[in-house]
Amino acid sequence: MKNEIYLDNNATTGILSSARDAAIQTLVESYGNPSSTHTAGLQAQSLLSAVRERAGRLLDIGDGQLMFNSGATEGIQTAVLSALYAIREGRVKGEYVGNLILYGATEHKAVPESLMHWNRVLGLQLEIRSLPVDHHGQHDLEVLRRLAPDAALICTMAANNETGTISDLDGIAAAMGSSPALWLVDCVQALGKLQLRLSQTRIDYAPFSGHKLYAPKGIGMLYVRDGAPYTPLLVGGGQEHGLRAGTENMAGIAALGAVLAELENGTAFRNRAELEGLRQRLVDTLVRAFPGVVFNTPLAFSLPTTLNITVPGLSSGRLLDVFDAAGIRVSAGSACSAAKSLPSYVLEAMGLPTWRSSNAVRISLGAATDDGTVDAACLRIEECGNILRTFGPSDMADAVSNLPLPLPVCGAPPAGMGLSSRDLLVLLDEASEAILVDVRESVEHAISRLPGRLQAAINVPLAKLTDTVPGWLAAAQRPPIIFFCRSGNRSARAACYLRELGYEKAFHLGGGLALASEPLEHIF
Ligand code: PLP
Numbered sequence: 256m257k258n259e260i261y262l263d264n265n266a267t268t269g270i271l272s273s274a275r276d277a278a279i280q281t282l283v284e285s286y287g288n289p290s291s292t293h294t295a296g297l298q299a300q301s302l303l304s305a306v307r308e309r310a311g312r313l314l315d316i317g318d319g320q321l322m323f324n325s326g327a328t329e330g331i332q333t334a335v336l337s338a339l340y341a342i343r344e345g346r347v348k349g350e351y352v353g354n355l356i357l358y359g360a361t362e363h364k365a366v367p368e369s370l371m372h373w374n375r376v377l378g379l380q381l382e383i384r385s386l387p388v389d390h391h392g393q394h395d396l397e398v399l400r401r402l403a404p405d406a407a408l409i410c411t412m413a414a415n416n417e418t419g420t421i422s423d424l425d426g427i428a429a430a431m432g433s434s435p436a437l438w439l440v441d442c443v444q445a446l447g448k449l450q451l452r453l454s455q456t457r458i459d460y461a462p463f464s465g466h467k468l469y470a471p472k473g474i475g476m477l478y479v480r481d482g483a484p485y486t487p488l489l490v491g492g493g494q495e496h497g498l499r500a501g502t503e504n505m506a507g508i509a510a511l512g513a514v515l516a517e518l519e520n521g522t523a524f525r526n527r528a529e530l531e532g533l534r535q536r537l538v539d540t541l542v543r544a545f546p547g548v549v550f551n552t553p554l555a556f557s558l559p560t561t562l563n564i565t566v567p568g569l570s571s572g573r574l575l576d577v578f579d580a581a582g583i584r585v586s587a588g589s590a591c592s593a594a595k596s597l598p599s600y601v602l603e604a605m606g607l608p609t610w611r612s613s614n615a616v617r618i619s620l621g622a623a624t625d626d627g628t629v630d631a632a633c634l635r636i637e638e639c640g641n642i643l644r645t646f647g648p649s650d651m652a653d654a655v656s657n658l659p660l661p662l663p664v665c666g667a668p669p670a671g672m673g674l675s676s677r678d679l680l681v682l683l684d685e686a687s688e689a690i691l692v693d694v695r696e697s698v699e700h701a702i703s704r705l706p707g708r709l710q711a712a713i714n715v716p717l718a719k720l721t722d723t724v725p726g727w728l729a730a731a732q733r734p735p736i737i738f739f740c741r742s743g744n745r746s747a748r749a750a751c752y753l754r755e756l757g758y759e760k761a762f763h764l765g766g767g768l769a770l771a772s773e774p775l776e777h778i779f
Contacts, residue, residue, distance in 0.1 A: 258582055258704070259582050259583075259584060260582055260583045260584065260628055260631050260632045260635060261628075262583060262585050262618045262619060262620060262624075262628075262632060263584050263585055263586050263617070263619055264467075264560065264619045264621035264622075264624070265416050265417075265419075265444060265467070265560070265561060265619035266586055266619070267466045267472065268466060268468060268469045268621045268623075269621075270469055270470065270471055270510065271469040271510075271513060271514055271517060271523055271623065273513040273514075273516070273521075273523070274469055274470050274471070274510035274511070274513040274514050275510070276513070277509040277510050277512060278471060278507070278509055278510040279506075280509065281302070281505050281506045281508075281509040281510075282506045285299065285302070285505075285509075286299075286505070287299035287505075288502055288505075289302075289303045289494075289503055290494060290502070299505055302505070302508070302509060302512070303505070303508060305512065306323075306508050306509070306511060306512035307321055307323070309512060309515045310476060310511075310515055313515055313518060314452075314453050314461075315451070315452040315454050315455065316454055316478055317453070317454025317481065318454070318481035319453060319454060319478055319479060319481050319483075320478070320479045320481070320485075320498065321476055321477070321478050321479075322476065322479070322495045322496075322498045322499045323474065323476055323495060323499070323503055323504070323507075323508055323511075324476065324477055324499050325473050325474070325475060325504070326464045326465070326466070326473060326474065326475035327363075327365065327441065327443045327462040327463060327464035327467075328365045329462075329477075329488065330461075330462025330463065330464075330475055330476065330477035331363075331365045331366055331369050331439070331441065331462050332365075332369050332373075333460075333477055333486075333487070333488040333499070334459075334460030334462060334477065335370055335372075335373050335408075336373050336486050336488055337460070337479070337483070337484050337485045338407070338408045338439065338459070338460070338484065339370075339373045339374060339377050339379060339381075340377065340484070340486040341484030341486075342379065342381070342407045342408065343377055343379055352407045352435060353406045353407035353408075353434070353436060354381055354382055354405060354407065355381065355382050355383075355402060355405045356374070356382070356383045356384070356406065356407060356409075356410075357384055357385075357386045357399070357402055357403075357406050357410070357436075358370060358383070358384075358385055358409075358410040358411075359385070359386050359394055359410065359411045359422070360385040360386060360387055360388050360604035361388050361392055361412070361415050361417070361418070361420070361600075361601040361604050362410060362411075362412050363412065363441060363443070365441075366410050366412075366439070366441060367383070367385070370408075370410070371383060381407060385604075386399055386402075386409075388420075388604050388605055389605070389606075390605050390606050390607070391552065391553055391556045391605070392415055392418050392420030392552055392556070392601070392604075393422060394423070394426075394427060396423070396426050396427065396430040397430075399427065399430040399431070400430040400432070403430060403431045403434035403436060404432075404434055406431075406434055406435075406436040407435070407436055407437070408437050408438075408439065409427075409431060409434070409436045409437070409438050409439070410438075410439040410441070411424070411427050411439075411440060412440065412441040412442075412443075412444070413440050413444070413445035413451070414444040414445045414448070414449060414557075414558050415444065415601060416443070417563060417599060417601040417615075417617055418551060418552040418557060418561065418602070418617075419444070419557035419558035419560065419561025419562070419563065420552050420556055420557050421445075421449065421556060421558060424456065424458075428457055431457070437459045437460070437483065437484070438457060438458050438459050438460070439458075439459065439460040439461075439462075440458045440460070440461050441461075441462055442462065442463055443462065443463060443464045444467060444558065444561075446463050446464075446467065446468050447468045447514075447518055447524055447622040448527075448530075448558050448560060448622055453478055453480070454480075457480075458478075458480060459479070459480045459483035460477065460478065460479055460480070461477070461478040462475065462476070462477050462478075463475055463476040463477070463478075465510065465511045465514070468514055468518075468621075469514050469517075469523075469621065469622075469623055470507065470510045470513075470514045471506070471510050473504060473507055474504050474507025474508060474510065474511050476511075479498075485498065487499060487500065489501055524622045524623050525622060525623065525624070527559055530560055530620060530622070530624075533559075533620055533624060533626070533629045534554070534559050534560070534562060534620065536629055536633055537562060537618060537632065537633065537636070538550070538554070538562065540632075540633040540636050540637060541562075541636060543637065544636050544637050544639060544640025544641075545564075545566045545569070545640050545643075547566070547567045547568075548565070548566050549564065549565050549567070549611060550564055551565060551602055551605075551607060551611060551615055559620075560619055560620040560621065561617065561618075561620075562617070563602070563615055563616070563617050563618075564615065564616050564618065565611040565614045565615050565616070566614070566616075567610070569614070569643070570613075570614050571587040571613070571614040571615055571616050572587070573696075574614075574616050574639075575587055575616060576695075576696065576698075576699055576741070577639050577642070577643060577696075577698050577699060577702055578616075578636075578639060579699075579741065580695065580698070580699035580700070580702045580741070581635045581636075581638060581639050581702040581703065582635065582703075582704065583632060583635055583636065583639075585616055585618045585619075586616070586617050587599075587614075587615060587616055587617070597613075598612040598613040599612045599613075599615050635702075638702060639702055642698050642701050643698055645701075646697055646698045646701070668747050668750070668751055669751070669754055671762075672747070672750050672751070672754065672761065672762055672763060673747065673762070673763055673764075674737065674762050674763065674765060675765060675771065676764065676771040679737060679762075679764055680708075682735055682737065682762070683708060686735050689734050689735040689736070689737060690713065690727075690734055690735070690736045690737070691709060691712035691713070691737050691739070692712060692713055692714075692715050692736060692737065692738045692739070692749070693705070693709075693712040693714045693738075693739060693740070694715060694716060694717045694720065694738050694739070694745045694746050694749045695714070695716065695717075695741060696716050697714055697716055699741070700712075700714040700716075701714075703768075705768075712739070717740075717745045717748065717749060720749055720752065724752070724753065727753070727758065728756060728757070728758060733758060734760065735760040735761075735762060736750075736753060736758070736760065736761050737762045737764065738750050738761070738763040738764070739763060739764035739767060739768060740763075740764075740767050740768070741767045741768050741769050742766070742767040742769050743763065743764065743765050743766045743767035743769075743770060744767070746763035746764060746767060747763050747765075749761075749763065750762055750763040
């Protein structure tokens with residue numbers, strides 16, 4: 256993506272060029288079905304086996320199995336179904352299997368949701384309990400030691416997606432002692448960042464996801480220890496040796512294979528020391544740009560790619576808006592909860608006060624992030640800090656709650672009010688007197704690099720619109736006024752408002768700067 260500094264790699268990554276080439280090659284040329292017995296099928300089968308072998312080598316799976324699937328959510332379901340079904344069978348046979356399921360309090364939602372779902376579907380009525388973590392986000396091993404003898408299944412992620420906290424897997428294994436429990440370790444965020452030697456551990460199930468390490472979305476893997484119980488989630492044509500039916504996602508597998516090849520002998524991925532160096536540069540910049548910034552996970556306990564911060568007095572929403580306007584893509588907590596703006600359950604579980612858990616911002620490098628990206632990020636973060644200081648805290652107040660007069664929320668916006676970027680260009684060519692109005696906050700306006708002709712825009716934040724409108728209404732001429740903002744929501748409200756007041760030539764850029772029907776850079 257042009258002009259963008261992408262630092263949300265724990266949500267998803269871009270795709271390596273070698274992975275893209277491998278996927279395209281498979282889609283266009285080598286599109287055989289690995290179950291076919293003709294040459295095209297044999298070639299596909301050979302690719303499948305080669306990628307599986309490479310992954311097995313990298314993860315040191317020993318006699319374990321590794322199957323391809325659609326991603327970690329599926330891997331987690333399959334592991335949970337397998338474990339819970341085995342627990343049910345064990346009960347039927349009268350074996351001691353434990354009555355408790357334990358999952359780390361900071362697990363990705365896919366884990367507790369799967370546990371509750373399959374516990375209900377299988378009618379097991381096992382007690383599902385969350386295992387507390389300490390203020391670093393690491394599991395409470397004392398509690399684990401106490402509960403492990405009663406546990407039938409224990410789920411502890413290898414590294415956390417929001418904070419980067421690395422779990423003490425050796426300590427967890429020791430605390431499990433002689434517990435009969437099966438062990439599921441979500442390794443999604445660890446792949447490519449931590450060394451995993453699965454056969455050297457007692458881990459029974461380990462799900463992985465391609466899109467967290469520069470392969471496409473929709474491809475993943477599940478490791479199952481040799482001898483661990485297994486029940487397929489999908490049955491049908493017997494693919495994946497009957498472990499996971501459905502014609503294989505060969506383009507995804509080829510791409511994942513290219514990523515794994517890079518991991519094994521390539522140069523695309525940075526080593527730990529390099530990543531720590533990049534992260535330290537971001538830390539130093541953040542401390543300068545936002546004095547008082549707090550880091551929600553101690554660096555010594557976290558992945559070198561993840562920072563989780565809170566800036567006192569600055570809401571995460573405001574910081575995200577300013578970063579986004581500056582072209583820096585980061586997130587508040589996990590991508591799945593980004594739209595909900597609730598306090599982070601991960602940070603709450605770590606016992607952080609609400610001002611920190613509600614206003615946390617995650618900055619995540621990828622294992623392949625280059626120096627240039629971090630150079631640019633540091634420059635822009637400094638600019639964001641300067642601009643926020645210039646405008647002061649009053650401009651940080653929430654724009655909507657701060658409105659001097661309530662703006663109407665239009666039901667269906669009037670036809671013709673929303674413009675595509677092409678419509679906008681035509682309108683600007685036809686009416687040189689047209690007024691362009693950026694209704695974002697002043698800080699967002701000041702920090703952003705607007706494309707081409709949008710640079711002529713004046714800035715009237717939505718909260719201040721009612722001060723400016725009387726002047727427009729009283730003017731002798733009524734030129735077209737085109738509002739824009741980031742996503743098109745604020746600008747639609749502004750245009751509706753003006754039209755309701757009788758100003759007919761009020762328009763807005765549909766989809767805003769983010770979603771305009773054609774990339775604005777190409778048009779202006
Ligand atoms: N587990 C963790 C730790 C994750 O970060 C994610 C991704 O959001 C998942 C599981 C789910 O992975 P997928 O998107 O492959 O289903």
